[in-house]
Amino acid sequence: MRAHHALALIPAAALLVAPWIADRPTRAFGVPFLLAWTVGAVLLTSATMWFIHRLDHARLAESDANEGSTPAAES
């Protein structure tokens, strides 16, 4: 685990606390606020994981190459 992996805690928290802070009678983008929040949290998840992967990529590509990933035919 690297320090930047802690970033993943942000979307995880956004998903878990959703019902406590986003359950309001208002609407956002025409849909209930809670639903809009969960969609936002999902987008944030994807963006965060993409960012973490980007930071990891160079280091991991090297270690994965040593695992002998044979170029098997894609079925």
Next chain:
Amino acid sequence: MTIALAIIALSFVAALALGFSAGRGKEQTLESWSVGGRGFGTLFMFLLMAGEIYTTFTFLGGSGWAYGKGAPAFYIICYGSLAYITSYWLLPAIWRYAKEQKILTQAEFLARKYDSMALGVLVAVVGVVAMIPYLVLQLKGLGLIVSEASNGAVSSGAAIWAGTIGLVAYVMVSGIHGSALTALVKDVMILVVVVALGLWLPWHLYGGMGPMFDAVEQAKPGFLALPERGLSASWFSSTVLLTALGLYMWPQNFASAFSARNADTLRRNATFMPLYQLVLLFVFFIGFAAIVAVPGLEGGDVDLALLRVVKQTLPGWVVGTVGAAGVLTALVPGSMILMAAATVLADTVYRSATGERDAQKIARIAKGLVPVVAGVALWFTFRGGSTIVALLLMGYSFVTQLFPAALLSLGRRRYSALSVGAGICVGVGIVSWTTLTGATFAQLAPTWPPIITDVNIGILALGGNVCALALAEAVHRMRA
């Protein structure tokens, strides 16, 4: 024959043909049949995982929950996303060890990690007991879709038989290659159908998203907020957490990681699988649209909400396309479950019971078990009655009990097989007890505030599991 039925039949035949052709020219070792020779790149891994995680439950159950329960349904979007975050670290670690050790199943993975065949058999049994009701659910969904789309011209029973026979044949011939290719067709169809319906229905029936939610709020006041008691915020968070931990503990999902070509494929998957989760948004729109359009569905019938609203508002060819997409969402996960169950029974249970070492014979037995597992699922589908619902509820909680064992197996510190086995037994025992008696925290401690009593009872089982594990490990270390 109606046009709807013709479209469903045609897609079914096309999917089977595709499934059969996928296996041609592939060497049929157990490794190739069950995990695609560990050669799937990013695209195929995505299709495979999306193919098995988005099932008839997503399609019919997701819209049914929005229709019948309202805001609590949103938990479904959250838990998948949380599971994908954990998969970024979990799956590459699992994949690496499985590749080194040439492992094909979750049971074998844990058996090897803890150096105990007995633990492997325990994990295999827990997994198969959880998978059978899941398979039954897919078959029932398939029957429901076909009979509903054909206005009863084809009975649910006949559709289930036809679907199962086709499924067994292509799984035996093509294995996972068939599932991955069929999943491609399924994903495209479901995406088009769900997004189109989810956008069109609110506009057609209500004149827009805002007016639709106004109409829902008027018909069912408070429906778009979480209730104070029952499916409250406590329930929501605890259920998201529990089901997220359980998602990759399903044997077929766990094993799908083995099909990846390399670890980075799995990490990449973790970055865009959450986006796919947004399909559920449109599934919910369909469910909400049905509230005012086709009112009055109760109990198990809420799962019909999607099909009913489509039938009422759209022409036959659309009903057929929706039905065909639905049938495929039953077949793809069904094939993965069949394969995972047959592989674990042959590769772990049979091999440890008989000491058989001939790989070709194990492969033959795994394929031979496919119709047997399907037969058991058929029996439950037609005879199980309401017990199957209890079994299904138990299934998800059962596989969640494997999480501590799987997680600890990836760390540096070694735990004894006896300790994790004790944890699994205690967890599974508590799940069985709470499911069969219908116990909840609200019953066990009626005077406590709902913020505590609404917590998903599964937490109790997982807590008992971890306590038993820690206790057994402490005793084990004192003796050692």
